[in-house]
Structure formats: C-alpha cells, structure tokens
Amino acid sequence: MHPAPSVIIFNTFSGIGFGLLFFLGLGFPAPTGWVAFVFFAIAYIMAVGGLIASTFHLGHPERAIKAFSQWRTSWLSREGICAVAALIIMAIYGAGLVFFGTKLTILGWVGAVLSLGVVYTTSMIYAQMKTVPRWKHWSTPALFIDLSVAGGALLSGNIVIALIMLVIAGGMTAYYWATGDKRFAESGSNLANATGLGGIGSVRAFEPPHTGSNYLLKEFAFEVGRKHVQKLRIISMVFGFAIPFVLLLMVQASASHILALFAVISHIVGVLALRWLFFAQAEHVVGLYYGKR
Amino acid sequence: MTTLPPPSAKKLGLVIDLDTCVGCHACVVSCKGWNTENYGAPLSDQNAYSAAGQGTFLNRVHSYEVQPDQGAAQLIHFPKSCLHCEDAPCVTVCPTGASYKRQEDGIVLVNEQDCIGCGLCAWACPYGARELDAAEGVMKKCTLCVDRIYNENLPEEDRQPACVRTCPAGARHFGDLGDPDSDVSQLVAERGGFDLMPEQGTKPVNKYLPPRPKDVEPEIDILAPYLEPVAQDAKGLMGWLDKALTAMPGGSK
Numbered sequence: 168m169h170p171a172p173s174v175i176i177f178n179t180f181s182g183i184g185f186g187l188l189f190f191l192g193l194g195f196p197a198p199t200g201w202v203a204f205v206f207f208a209i210a211y212i213m214a215v216g217g218l219i220a221s222t223f224h225l226g227h228p229e230r231a232i233k234a235f236s237q238w239r240t241s242w243l244s245r246e247g248i249c250a251v252a253a254l255i256i257m258a259i260y261g262a263g264l265v266f267f268g269t270k271l272t273i274l275g276w277v278g279a280v281l282s283l284g285v286v287y288t289t290s291m292i293y294a295q296m297k298t299v300p301r302w303k304h305w306s307t308p309a310l311f312i313d314l315s316v317a318g319g320a321l322l323s324g325n326i327v328i329a330l331i332m333l334v335i336a337g338g339m340t341a342y343y344w345a346t347g348d349k350r351f352a353e354s355g356s357n358l359a360n361a362t363g364l365g366g367i368g369s370v371r372a373f374e375p376p377h378t379g380s381n382y383l384l385k386e387f388a389f390e391v392g393r394k395h396v397q398k399l400r401i402i403s404m405v406f407g408f409a410i411p412f413v414l415l416l417m418v419q420a421s422a423s424h425i426l427a428l429f430a431v432i433s434h435i436v437g438v439l440a441l442r443w444l445f446f447a448q449a450e451h452v453v454g455l456y457y458g459k460r
Numbered sequence: 461m462t463t464l465p466p467p468s469a470k471k472l473g474l475v476i477d478l479d480t481c482v483g484c485h486a487c488v489v490s491c492k493g494w495n496t497e498n499y500g501a502p503l504s505d506q507n508a509y510s511a512a513g514q515g516t517f518l519n520r521v522h523s524y525e526v527q528p529d530q531g532a533a534q535l536i537h538f539p540k541s542c543l544h545c546e547d548a549p550c551v552t553v554c555p556t557g558a559s560y561k562r563q564e565d566g567i568v569l570v571n572e573q574d575c576i577g578c579g580l581c582a583w584a585c586p587y588g589a590r591e592l593d594a595a596e597g598v599m600k601k602c603t604l605c606v607d608r609i610y611n612e613n614l615p616e617e618d619r620q621p622a623c624v625r626t627c628p629a630g631a632r633h634f635g636d637l638g639d640p641d642s643d644v645s646q647l648v649a650e651r652g653g654f655d656l657m658p659e660q661g662t663k664p665v666n667k668y669l670p671p672r673p674k675d676v677e678p679e680i681d682i683l684a685p686y687l688e689p690v691a692q693d694a695k696g697l698m699g700w701l702d703k704a705l706t707a708m709p710g711g712s713k
Contacts, residue, residue, distance in 0.1 A: 226598055379512055
C-alpha cells in the first residue's frame with residue numbers, strides 16, 4: 168500500500184494525542200489552570216493536527232461533512248463521529264479543569280472511552296480490509312491501541328504505566344511483524360484463483376494492460392519501502408521503544424523534563440518508522456493481477 | 461445508503477469468454493470513449509503523450525501466460541472491469557453513501573456529488589475495479605453503461621454496454637445472471653463459468669468462461685518416421701572448427 172505521508176502523520180500523532188486525552192480523561196493527571204491548559208493544548212494539537220492532515224489525501228475535502236452519515240456500515244464514518252464526540256466531550260472536561268478548577272469526573276471517563284474509541288475505529292478501517300491480508304487480523308486494533316496508550320502514558324507523565332506499555336507495545340509490534348509476514352500466503356489468494364486459470368497450469372503475468380502506471384499500481388503495489396524493511400524495523404524498535412524505556416528509567420531517578428522530552432521525540436521517530444512500514448509492507452491482493460506484490 | 465440491499469432478483473452483469481478474447485483492447489477504447497463523455501465526470505489522462513502517460517480506465521485487459529504440465533504455454537487475454545458483486549465490499553466501506561448497489565438490477569454505482577475521494581472503496585475491492593480520477597478527485601468505476609442499457613433514444617441493438625457492443629470476437633456477453641433461463645446464465649452453466657477470487661467472499665455477478673482445452677495435433681506426415689535424423693557429428697572443416705572452438709578457454713559453453 169502507498170504510504171501517504173498525510174495518513175502516516177495522522178496515525179502517528181492522532182494516536183498519541185488521543186492516548187494523551189485518554190489519560191487526561193481518566194484523571195491521571197488531573198491538573199488545573201495553566202498546567203491543564205498546556206496538557207490539553209498538546210493533546211489537541213496532536214489529535215486535531217493529525218485529523219486535519221488526514222483530510223489532505225481526500226479528493227474532495229470540502230465534502231467531508233458527508234462522511235458522518237454512514238455509521239451503520241462504514242468504519243471511516245464511525246471514526247469521524249467518534250473523533251468529533253471525543254473532542255467535544257474532552258473540550259468541556261478540559262475547560263472545567265483549565266478555567267474553573269473543576270473536575271467533571273464522569274465526563275472525563277466518557278471522554279477517555281471515546282478517545283480510545285477513535286483509535287479503535289481508525290484501526291478497524293484497516294483491520295476490515297480482506298484485500299490486505301496483513302491488516303485483516305485482531306492484532307491490528309491491538310497494535311493501534313497499545314501504541315496509543317503507550318504514547319499517551321509517555322506524554323502524560325505516567326512513567327510506570329509508560330514503562331509497562333512500551334514493553335507491551337514493543338512486544339505487540341514484534342508479534343505483528345512476525346505473523347504479518349505470513350498472512351498473505353495464508354490468505355489463499357494467489358494468481359491461480361485471481362485469474363481462475365490455475366486449473367490449466369502455472370499462471371504468470373505476461374503483459375500488463377497498459378504501458379504506463381495507473382492509480383492501482385501507485386496506490387497498492389508500493390515496493391520501495393520494502394527494500395529497507397530490516398533497517399526500518401530496527402529503527403522503529405530502538406527509537407520507538409528501547410531508547411524511551413531507558414530514558415524513562417533515568418527520568419524516574421532524576422525527574423528531568425529534558426530527558427522526558429527526548430524520550431517523547433525518540434518514541435515519535437520510532438512510531439513514524441513503524442507506521443511507514445505498516446503501509447509500505449501491506450500487500451493488496453490486486454497486485455496479483457499485475458504480478459506484483 | 462451504503463447498507464447493501466437484499467439480493468435483487470435481477471442481477472445484470474457480464475460474461476467474459478477467455479477462450480474467445482483476442483486481446484485487441486477494443487473494449488477498453490470503446491469503454492473509455494463512451495464513459496468519458498456521458499455518465500459523471502470525464503475519464504482524465506495525465507501526460508497522455510509522454511513516456512509516462514497514464515489515465516483512468518474502467519476496463520483493462522491483462523494478458524497471462526499459462527504453462528500446462530504437458531505441451532506448449534498458452535497466452536490468455538483477460539479483460540477485467542467491475543464485477544458488480546452481490547456482497548460488494550466497496551459499498552459498505554463508503555463513509556458518505558456515495559457508493560451504492562441498486563436494488564432493482566444490482567448495478568454498483570458511485571454518486572459523484574457525494575464522493576469525497578477517500579479511496580477506501582478502491583482499497584476494499586480485490587479486483588482493482590475502481591480508480592480515483594486524478595483530475596476530478598472522485599472515484600470512477602464501470603456503470604455497466606447504465607446510460608445505454610435503458611436508453612430508449614438508442615436503437616435497440618445499442619442498448620448494451622459499450623464493451624459488449626464493440627467486441628469484434630463476441631467474447632463479452634451482457635444479460636441477467638439472476639435469471640437461470642437467460643442466455644448468459646445458460647452460457648455460464650454450459651461452459652463452467654467461474655468467479656474471480658472466490659475466497660474473498662464477494663459473490664461477483666460477472667462470470668468468466670474458461671479457455672477450451674487445446675486440441676492435440678495428430679501425426680499427419682506419414683513419411684517423417686522414415687527420414688534419417690540429421691547428422692549429429694560434424695565432419696571435415698565444420699568438425700575441425702567444432703573441436704577448435706571447444707578447445708578454446710570457455711569453449712565448452
């Protein structure tokens with residue numbers, strides 16, 4: 168799949184932003200006044216910034232309002248509704264903390280659930296795709312939620328939870344890669360049944376339908392990123408999980424904000440590489456018709 | 461509405477004969493010709509006169525080489541357009557309701573005024589039947605020439621999809637695959653028509669007819685067995701050349 172920068176930015180930053188809103192909603196921490204303002208500002212810049220970035224890949228972003236209508240069947244529609252609901256509820260909860268020093272506990276919990284709901288509905292957009300076997304698995308929502316909670320714990324300063332979640336998210340990432348590599352073969356889709364010609368003999372794509380490229384090849388048969396898979400996997404493991412883990416251990420000893428900032432930056436770099444791989448490595452079955460993966 | 465309607469009794473679709481298709485791409489051209497100036501946004505091209513030209517097409521013809529265990533390889537031309545699936549995954553993923561499946565005849569269409577160009581329906585389609593138009597930013601797909609098949613301004617013989625009407629080999633057939641007595645259903649039953657990627661569970665309406673088994677050519681030259689085989693060992697000058705070249709470094713290759 169084509170790793171569109173807008174979608175990678177959306178998944179990375181909105182994931183962490185809604186993770187932060189999740190912890191703020193639960194009341195860990197529950198600051199007031201200016202400190203609360205800074206926390207909520209960071210969360211909203213990441214969550215909303217990511218959402219806005221995601222509209223850049225649309226052909227007609229001006230019609231985006233229509234995307235709230237089909238929640239009965241469409242995970243994208245559900246994600247949109249969930250995001251708007253989470254952002255409104257958390258804005259009211261945040262306003263209570265910032266301007267009135269009041270903690271609307273129940274509202275915070277609702278906002279926390281909705282914030283994780285956004286991450287879950289986002290992940291289901293991918294996990295529902297039977298055409299992309301690597302994504303069509305329970306571990307896709309599990310990975311998204313783990314990453315979001317880990318990033319949220321990191322940003323909200325819940326050091327112990329962050330340490331635990333970095334280990335869990337790193338482990339889930341490793342599991343996702345190890346099993347994901349086999350899922351295309353396990354899906355049973357191949358050129359023989361894509362063309363229905365397998366009964367005659369072994370099928371090979373002889374001539375494509377066109378001399379140039381097309382939308383399908385650009386969108387689905389992306390092969391550039393796969394050359395550097397091992398390097399990118401090491402980068403995302405080291406920067407995403409290992410370095411933040413070590414830095415957090417040091418933060419716990421020294422309470423240094425600078426080290427915590429480095430941990431966050433390192434985590435974001437690693438997660439960006441991870442999200443790139445999530446798309447670049449995903450193989451769509453339509454590639455079979457072109458003899459490409 | 462992106463909820464799929466209950467299965468319609470009428471299932472309009474195509475039957476494509478892989479035995480007859482000669483790979484001339486006339487269906488590709490007539491499809492683009494009709495659909496770029498009728499239903500919805502035109503089918504744009506980008507850098508059409510450059511080496512890297514590309515554009516939006518609703519129907520494309522692949523060619524596959526199939527190598528049987530015994531005998532010569534076969535070349536099979538393979539036209540592919542929207543299969544108007546009964547369980548169309550492209551419809552249910554649409555967030556705006558732009559994609560829909562018609563209850564009356566099962567045709568899958570895009571209401572381009574509602575399309576936000578998110579591309580999710582193309583992701584959900586295993587067949588590559590949907591292409592986002594680069595100029596218009598909306599999703600394009602085969603309409604089964606819905607503006608021809610019911611069009612009373614056209615002579616009756618033209619009231620079929622442009623690709624079917626133009627095919628010089630008669631490899632494309634249009635009809636109601638929901639009616640077991642229709643010509644197309646009979647053809648599918650007779651020739652063993654099959655679904656593409658059945659494991660995807662999309663229940664395509666369009667069917668493909670397999671290539672017929674190849675004839676085995678009988679031995680017709682009765683004198684051939686009596687002919688001496690051509691000499692295997694070269695003699696004279698050619699023999700000397702053969703030995704000399706073999707003796708040179710790398711000569712045995």
